[in-house]
Amino acid sequence: MATRHEAGVQGPYRVPAAVVSDAINDSKKHLLLAASGSVATIKLPLIISSFENHTNLSIRVVVTKAATQFLAGQSLEQPTVSSLALLPNVDAVYLDEDEWIEPWTRHSKILHIELRRWAHLLAIVPMSANLLAKATGGLCDDLLTNVIRAWDVKRAIIAAPAMNQMMWESPITAKQLALLAEEWDCFEILSPQVKQLACGDVGQGAMCDWHEIVAVIEKRLASA
Ligand SMILES: Cc1cc2nc3c(=O)[nH]c(=O)nc-3n(C[C@H](O)[C@H](O)[C@H](O)COP(=O)(O)O)c2cc1C
Numbered sequence: 001m002a003t004r005h006e007a008g009v010q011g012p013y014r015v016p017a018a019v020v021s022d023a024i025n026d027s028k029k030h031l032l033l034a035a036s037g038s039v040a041t042i043k044l045p046l047i048i049s050s051f052e053n054h055t056n057l058s059i060r061v062v063v064t065k066a067a068t069q070f071l072a073g074q075s076l077e078q079p080t081v082s083s084l085a086l087l088p089n090v091d092a093v094y095l096d097e098d099e100w101i102e103p104w105t106r107h108s109k110i111l112h113i114e115l116r117r118w119a120h121l122l123a124i125v126p127m128s129a130n131l132l133a134k135a136t137g138g139l140c141d142d143l144l145t146n147v148i149r150a151w152d153v154k155r156a157i158i159a160a161p162a163m164n165q166m167m168w169e170s171p172i173t174a175k176q177l178a179l180l181a182e183e184w185d186c187f188e189i190l191s192p193q194v195k196q197l198a199c200g201d202v203g204q205g206a207m208c209d210w211h212e213i214v215a216v217i218e219k220r221l222a223s224a
Contacts, residue, residue, distance in 0.1 A: 015102050016101065018114075029057050032119035040126035064143075122156070123159075157188065
């Protein structure tokens with residue numbers, strides 16, 4: 001039986017980490033697409049669908065617990081998290097609990113490590129204020145932050161922050177961005193745009209235009 005979020009998997013049930021491990025050398029380009037708890041998570045289906053015509057691309061999606069709140073089937077532009085697995089090139093969608101599907105025993109694969117080994121590129125779209133803080137502070141208490149913490153810095157991470165403009169303008173955000181720029185070469189930040197935000201405020205905080213995000217991902221994947 002296939003797992004809840006595993007797309008197109010046939011045959012006997014296998015834990016997600018083992019499935020990812022087996023796919024590492026499948027000769028495809030591997031995009032790990034992650035979303036955290038911002039309203040801009042609703043752009044994820046559009047971003048994924050825009051890779052429809054890419055042959056030889058495998059996409060695995062990681063969503064934080066907060067991100068799932070925005071993709072619960074509550075409106076037409078907000079399909080369920082599980083339905084993301086039906087989009088073209090998506091091989092699986094992971095939640096935090098996928099790390100712990102079976103009690104770990106010696107020689108078992110570990111999902112966040114296998115995802116890092118598998119991924120040629122990590123794109124975090126959107127990156128919440130909370131995730132920015134956790135990543136720059138080295139915290140790793142869920143699947144996505146463990147992937148980031150265990151990341152091979154020779155590979156690229158694209159991150160598109162999206163948050164209220166007061167959060168973006170806060171001195172702590174500037175400090176965190178400076179740390180990434182100075183000490184974490186692999187991080188490429190796609191700055192938020194100025195517009196009216198979902199909360200009604202106007203300012204810099206809306207996620208970078210998703211077409212631009214797709215263009216950057218395509219460029220980075222081509223050289224990955
Ligand atoms: C309706 C709603 C919208 C939110 N939008 C954002 C947002 O756009 N950006 C952001 O950084 N946080 C936003 N938050 C707060 C985050 O969801 C919250 O900080 C959460 O802990 C983030 O968790 P994560 O980083 O693990 O995904 C929002 C919260 C709610 C209730």
